[in-house]
Amino acid sequence: xxxxxxxxxxxxxxxxxxxLAESGSYQVQLTDVDGATADAVVRAHSAGNLTAFSLxxxxxxxxxxxxxxxxxxAVISSLPFYCNVGVAQAARQARAHYFDLTEDVEVTRxxxxxxxxxxQAFVPQCGLAPGFISIAAAELITHFDELRAVKLRVxxxxxxxxxxxxxxxxxxxxxxxxxxxxxxxxxxxxxxxxVAPLEGLEEIEIDGxxxxxxxTSGGLGSLAETHGAHCETMNYKTMRYPGHCEQMRLLMxxxxxxxxxxxxxxxxxxxxxxxxxxxxxxxxxxxGKQDGQLREESYVNKIYPQVIAGRLWSAIQVxxxxxxxxxxxxxxxxxxxxxxxxxxxxxxxxxxxxxxFGRYYAPGGTKHVxxxxxxxxxxxxQRRQKAANA
Numbered sequence: 001x002x003x004x005x006x007x008x009x010x011x012x013x014x015x016x017x018x019x020l021a022e023s024g025s026y027q028v029q030l031t032d033v034d035g036a037t038a039d040a041v042v043r044a045h046s047a048g049n050l051t052a053f054s055l056x057x058x059x060x061x062x063x064x065x066x067x068x069x070x071x072x073x074a075v076i077s078s079l080p081f082y083c084n085v086g087v088a089q090a091a092r093q094a095r096a097h098y099f100d101l102t103e104d105v106e107v108t109r110x111x112x113x114x115x116x117x118x119x120q121a122f123v124p125q126c127g128l129a130p131g132f133i134s135i136a137a138a139e140l141i142t143h144f145d146e147l148r149a150v151k152l153r154v155x156x157x158x159x160x161x162x163x164x165x166x167x168x169x170x171x172x173x174x175x176x177x178x179x180x181x182x183x184x185x186x187x188x189x190x191x192x193x194x195v196a197p198l199e200g201l202e203e204i205e206i207d208g209x210x211x212x213x214x215x216t217s218g219g220l221g222s223l224a225e226t227h228g229a230h231c232e233t234m235n236y237k238t239m240r241y242p243g244h245c246e247q248m249r250l251l252m253x254x255x256x257x258x259x260x261x262x263x264x265x266x267x268x269x270x271x272x273x274x275x276x277x278x279x280x281x282x283x284x285x286x287x288g289k290q291d292g293q294l295r296e297e298s299y300v301n302k303i304y305p306q307v308i309a310g311r312l313w314s315a316i317q318v319x320x321x322x323x324x325x326x327x328x329x330x331x332x333x334x335x336x337x338x339x340x341x342x343x344x345x346x347x348x349x350x351x352x353x354x355x356x357f358g359r360y361y362a363p364g365g366t367k368h369v370x371x372x373x374x375x376x377x378x379x380x381x382q383r384r385q386k387a388a389n390a
Contacts, residue, residue, distance in 0.1 A: 015321040030051070064090050068094070073332060075098050081100075144288035146288050181261065186220070188233055226343060
């Protein structure tokens with residue numbers, strides 16, 4: 001049985017702990033700075049292999065002491081992004097695999113440095129974006145002989161917007177502000193560049209509904225480093241309902257609240273309601289050459305709230321928890337395959353969707369590719385030949 005330590009019993013940590021514990025293959029320790037919060041999660045589950053602890057994971061000495069007293073195979077951080085470097089260092093010292101949900105570029109660079117030369121795996125950015133979107137895009141990339149453009153678009157939206165922002169808080173407010181306020185990365189003319197957040201506004205229509213998309217930080221993950229040199233353009237944008245970007249520009253740029261993020265957090269959390277009635281939209285499109293012809297393939301998926309273990313979970317909780325648990329499962333089920341820094345695009349989309357935890361992505365299916373992974377062009381022929389010879 002795999003032993004894992006989950007740090008943070010909030011919106012995502014609660015579901016991650018339940019999924020792993022109730023699979024019967026994991027002995028799960030769930031910690032939170034508020035021990036009562038972790039206890040409440042444990043009481044809500046019938047699995048006897050889920051244990052609660054009170055622990056301030058920002059106290060590196062306390063975390064190291066806990067890991068020494070309760071050895072684990074993996075540490076999973078569902079903490080705010082700024083906590084993760086210390087957690088990664090503690091995992092390295094404890095010789096445990098490390099996973100997190102960060103979207104922060106600088107934190108990921110620091111985790112990569114911690115991972116240098118490690119025998120265990122360090123897998124940051126295991127959420128939705130970055131995370132699953134990179135895995136989906138990487139799968140499409142393998143279908144092309146030559147690349148031209150790669151687009152990654154993700155939206156976590158209320159199903160029934162009814163305020164001026166046309167938005168509801170579905171996850172970490174700090175993470176949201178971080179994405180809206182920090183510099184973004186994009187590939188343009190074959191070069192990795194820094195672009196401004198809340199810029200690059202465009203429209204996109206999916207299933208008859210119009211959305212807008214604009215630059216946000218972190219969503220590209222390491223995909224540009226892996227494949228950016230082989231394409232003309234590659235970028236990540238967040239999807240929202242039309243009009244949202246204009247309102248956020250007013251708050252963050254015109255009113256200068258990007259320089260007073262605590263005030264902005266207070267405003268958003270007191271004015272914008274949370275909801276479990278959300279929808280997550282995942283859209284990846286790749287353009288390039290197949291058999292000498294210019295073609296495009298897309299992956300489009302919608303994830304809705306689901307009842308798991310008798311409780312309703314929001315779409316963002318389901319998609320994020322499904323992403324990280326499937327990656328954790330693939331690493332722990334294949335000892336020795338992954339070590340050091342592991343990029344999300346090293347995982348195959350087919351493996352994620354076939355995984356017992358990744359299956360929560362499957363009901364939405366893939367559109368524009370006949371509901372399955374299409375293998376085309378010379379790259380596709382080579383993959384089919386390898387499969388035939390295996």
